[in-house]
Amino acid sequence: MTSSPSFRRRRAADRAVAALVRFGGVGVVLAVLFIAFYLVREALPLAAAPKLEESGRRLPAVAAPVAVGVEDFTEALWELHRDGRLVLRDVADGAELDAAAPLALGPGETVVEARLSPDQATLAVATSSGRLAALPLAFAVDYDDDLERSHRLEETTPRWLIEEGDGPLAAFSVLAEDATVWGAAVRGDGALELVRGRIKVNRLTGAERLSRKVLRLAEPGPITDLALLEGGAVLAGFADGGLAAWRADRPFNKLEECGRTPAGAAVRQIQPLIGAGSALVARADGAVERWMMVAPETGRPILDEAAEMSEAVPGLRLLAPSTRQRVFFALADRELRIGHATAAEYLAAVRLPAGVERVLPSPREDHLLLIGADWVEVRGLELGYPGVTARTLFARIQYEGSPAPAWTWQSTGGSDAYEPKISLVPLILGTFKGTLWALLPSIPLAVLGALFTARFLRGRAREIVKPAVELLAGIPSVILGFVGALYLAPAMQDRMLAVFLLPFVLVLLTVVLAVGWARLPLPSRRRLHEGWAPFLLMAVYAAVGAALLRAGPGLEQALLGAPFREWAPAALGLPFEQRNAAVVGLAMGFAVTPLIFTLAEDAFRNVPExxxxxxxxxxxxPWQTSVRVIFPPALPGVVAAVMLGLGRAVGETMIVLMATGNTSITRLNIFQGFRALSANLAVELPEAPHGESLYRTLFLSALLLFAFTFLVNTAAETIRVRGRKEL
Amino acid sequence: MNSASASPASSLGGIAADAASRRPRLAAGDAPVIRVRDLDFFYGSTQALWGVELDIRRGEVLALIGPSGCGKSTFLRTLNRMNDTIPGTRAEGHVLLDEVDVNSPDVDVVELRRRVGMVFQRPNPFPMSIYDNVAFGPRLHGRARRAELDELVERCLKGAALWDEVHDRLKASALALSGGQQQRLCIARALANEPEVLLLDEPASALDPNSTAKIEDLIFELRGRYTIVIVTHNMQQAARVSDRTAFFLKGRLVESGPTEEMFTNPTRLETEQYITGRFG
Incomplete structure (x- = not known):
């Protein structure tokens, strides 16, 4: 074969186009893969376990201190000594940087024990004479000209909660809240005392004064440990393993018991967690439980067990809380477990050298201090994302302050001590709820409309209807969203009953009209034929629909005796919100119906004439033909159309964002809103700190959404292709 | 055009005479099943049939011949009002089935189409099993008793000379059959409605010669039991299968008469020109 210039040119063009098409196709596949890869990469670190360095710097303590800790940068180590001196030393070489004696102990009085609050800002100090103080810890950083840091102690004043001692305290706890300092202790005489100290500042001099009130319980029983919880609740554990909680009554006259549990394994330690919303109870058998005060619907808060850690730690000696989250360190014989209180499970176990008596995380949680009798070792710590586990994402959890386990998404709160609630279940459920209520009316409307257009509508009408409906699909969803939120929601609120009756009324009307039509004499029927009857019907629909909606509020009053939004909660037990799933269903219907319609119409029209x-x-x-002959071969196409509609509804963001109220509830109630995965991403991702737990959790939810829409769309396409082959 | 139009008319006449000699004689002078009087037909504003007058006798095979676009298919479709499915069409005049005008408002088109069955040019079995294809019509008309359907399906498949080929796979998809088998299945499907008249719109034009022969044999078999109107482009086929032939040209019925006579001694010049292959 001779290759003429024109042939060569055509062949070159052919190859160029083929290359371009291949580039486009491969490009799309690569883009999808890239998105999947990116989502996985951002979400994957969630799976990593906490890591502790194999070894660290060890420095000797000068004299065995009562308490040890580090400041923010883990560059300076502080020690509280028996004589009440606070010493700051360099972590690198052990050199003394600063020293102070803020406690001003009496003659012969020594510090017996000191306990650090979870946020490491307050030290509870008990003295040999039985006095109790809350000592604020503060460190200052100075920068020299070369930006080298140097550390010193900030001057603080102890707040004495028990000023008159009567022998060493058996157990004690201190809790500093905004302008209140709480103290609780078992006194030398065995009585339990709760002290409320209110900090009063003299506006003129700036001087602080502590105004104290004390409540006393003479014989509480053999308390082994106690802790103060939020609001001054005292949680105490007994030698027999029982627990009890007390709170001051309203006018602060007496201690009221608010919960007591039967005996069990002896209570070793009660350790409040950050924010003091809950406390961990360590028992002699190695079990660790999480207890909190919960407020029932009515009445006073009561003591409740939120969870028990998934396993017991053999040889458990003590617990240390982390400073920023609900992570805790459980020290056993030569082993350290890192656990998470919300997840109620241990995430890592590390072998430790001999002689470790205590452990303490640094304030920034990037180091862990292993404390021996006369040494301190500093090891690097990587907690990762301990709060994000399969349990916190998908299981019911009883969070601080809530009376029962629940699936909750409330990722951020007002304070640092807020317990993040990151259950994806309400979001997944919300996504499906939105999809369900959007598809329920859309599927019959779109599929029957498509059947009608493809098989019953004649002449030019058919050529008008399809493009017109397809035009609807082009409405930007943000417009549908605000129409839904600002127009539909308030309008539907007043005529919910009419909205629900509308489809049934119109169907009934159609049947009545059809019967009437069939009885009409032929000539008048003929006059209206050739495709104009549907348009007449539409006018009738519009008129009847408008009349029904206009009569809506009156209809509710007449039939139900009250507006529907008041009747539904009372009679059906379904709470009613203005921005609810019905509004979304309708608004999203405008997005989903045209999509299903146009694909289903193709499917129906593709059935050979x-x-x-x-x-x-x-x-x-014609009806028998539609049902028995047209529908079966078109079914794969129709199913695919519905699946693509489903995919659209699942991924839809703006409409659900604007018209739902975004409440992350787990009820399918159509009269309440919901929060969908997509809308949640839109709301929270811009606000989430880069690289933190929330950020990665959101990426995980994005991955879930991606996987779901990918599967649905792939399934739809597979069904469609298979259906086409069979035809 | 096929070879028939290239053959001299006398050979067609021979075929017709030969076919006629093998056929039992029909009782002549029967009242016609269908009488068409002064039939005009319009596609929108285009007139497709002009004043057609034709009688179709009970039990005969009537062939409609004529060049493409002459209106023979349109005429066929007026007999069971299949043209209703095309928007903008209109029939004027009378198509009397047993003296009742099929276009009158009292006529139930469903019942009309049950009595006047139709088979199309291209085999169009439903994408269902062979059994369900045949049982489709009876089920529509409310005959759903299993035993009755079984018997009916067997009878119709035998009637369409398909039973021996498919009796062991009635549940198999009809789409798996060959073209000729599919067309016979379509005939069986039409027979299942127990029609009085069977309209065949070029039933063999999409088939190979072997299948065509089988269809023709079948038509031969069905003759007498059903009144058959067949549209065909194939002169030899018309000569072989029909008792009478009607020749259409430009929307008008030129002439009709016994097939043997039409092919040996046509009265009109156009007819002779057409069957001798002068045009068309």
Whole structure:
């Protein structure tokens, strides 16, 4: 074969186009893969376990201190000594940087024990004479000209909660809240005392004064440990393993018991967690439980067990809380477990050298101090994302302050001590709720409309209807969203009953009209034929629909005796919100219906005309033909259309964002809103700190959404292709 | 055009005479099943049939011949009102089935199409099993008793000379059959409605010669039991299968008469020109 110039040119063009098409196709696949890869990469670190360095710097303590800790940068180590001196030393070489004696102990009085609050800002100090103080810890940083940091102690004043001692305290706890300092202790005489100290500042001099009130319980029982919880609640554990909680009554006259549990394994330690919303109870058998005060619907808060850690730690010696989250360190014989209180499980176990008596995380949680009798070792710590586990994402959890386990998404709160609630269940459920209520009316409307357009509508009407409906699909969803939120929601609120009756009324009307139509004499029927009857019907629909909606509020008053939004909660037990799933269903219907319609219409029209002819020639009515001959072969296409509609509804963001109220509830109630995965991403991702737990959790939810829409769309496409082959 | 139009008219006449000699004689002078009087037909504003007058006798095979676009298919489809499915069409005049005008408002088109069955040019079995294809019509008309349907399906498949080929796979998809088998299935499907008249719109034009022969044999078999109107482009086929032939040209019925006579001694010049292959 000779290759003429024109042939070569055509071949070159052919190859160029083929390359371009291949580039486009491969490009799309790569883009999808890239998105999937990116989502996985951002979410994957969530799976990593906490890590502790294998070894660290060890420095000797000068004299065995009562308490040890580090400041923010883990560059300076502080020690509280028996004589009440506070010493700051360099972590690198052990050199003394600063020293102070803020406690001003009496003659012969020594510090017996000191306990650090979870946020490491307050030290509870008990003295040999039985006095109790809350000592604020503060460190200052100075920068020299080369930006080298140097550390010193900030001057602080102790707040004495028990000023008159009567022998060493058996157990004690201190809790500093905004302008209140709480103290609780078992005194030398065995009585339990709760002290409320209110900090009063003299506006003129700036001097602080502590105004104290004390409540006393003479014989509380053999308390082994106690802790103060939020609001001054005292949680105490007994030698027999029982627990009890007390609170001051309203006018602060007496201690009221608010919960007591039966005996069990002896209570070793009660350790409040950050924010003091809950406390961990360590028992002699190694079990660790989480207890909190919960407020029932009515009445006073009561003591409740929120969770028990998934496993017991053999040889458990003590617990240390982390400073920023609900992570805790459980020290056992030569082993350290890192656990998470919300997740109620241990995430890592580390072998430790001999002689470790205590452990303490640094304020920034980037180091862990292993404290021996006369040494301190500093090891690097990587907690990762301990609060994000399968349990916190998907299981019911009883969070601080809530009376029962629940699936909750409330990722951020007002304070640092807020317990993040990151259950994806309400979001997934919300997504499906929105999809369900959007598809429920859309599917019959779109599929029957498509069948009608493809098989019953004649002449030019058919050529007008499809593009018109497709035009609807082009409405930006943000417009549908604000129409839903600002117009539909308030309008539907007043005529919910009418909205629900509307489809039934219109169907009934159609049947009545159809029967009436069939009885009409032929000439008047003929006059209206050739495709104009549907438009007349639409006018009738519009008129009847408008009349029904206009009569809506009156109808509710007449039939229910009250507006529907008041009737539904009372009679059906379904709470009613203005921005609810019904509004979304309607607004999203405008986005989903045209999509399903146009694909289903194609499916119906693709059924060969010859099949319809054969059926009609056998004496089938058009309806029988549709049901028995058109529908079965079109079914794969229709299913695919519905699936693509489903995919659209699942991924839809703006409409659900604007019209739902975004409440992350787990009820399918159509009269309440919901929060969908997509809307949640739109709301929270811009606000989430880069690289933190929330950020990665959101990426995980994005991955979930991606996987779901990918699967649905792939399934739809597979069904469609298979259906096409069979036809 | 096929070879028939290239053959001299006398050979067609021979075929017709030969076919006629093998056929039992029909009782002549029967009242016609269908009487068409002064039939005009319009596609929108275009007139497709002009004043057609034709009688179709009970039990005969009537062939409609004529060049493409002459209106023979349109005429066929007026007999069971299949043209209703095309928007903008209109029939004027009378198509009397047993003296009742099929276009009158009292006529139930469903019942009309049950009595006047139709088979199309291209085999169009439903994408269902062979059994369900045949049972489709009876089920539509409310005959759903299993035993009755079984018997009916067997009878119709035998009637369409398909039973021996498919009796062991009635549940198999009809789409798996060959073209000729599919067309016979379509005939069986039409027979299942127990029609009085069977309209065949070029039933063999999409088939190979072997299948065509089978269809023709079948038509031969069905003759007498059903009144058959067949549209065909194939002169030899018309000569072989029909008792009478009607020749259409430009929307008008030129002439009709016994097939043997039409092919040996046509009265009109156009007819002779057409069957001798002068045009068309």
């Amino acid at each position: 010859t099949l319809a002819e054969a059926s009609l020639a056998l004496g089938a009515t």
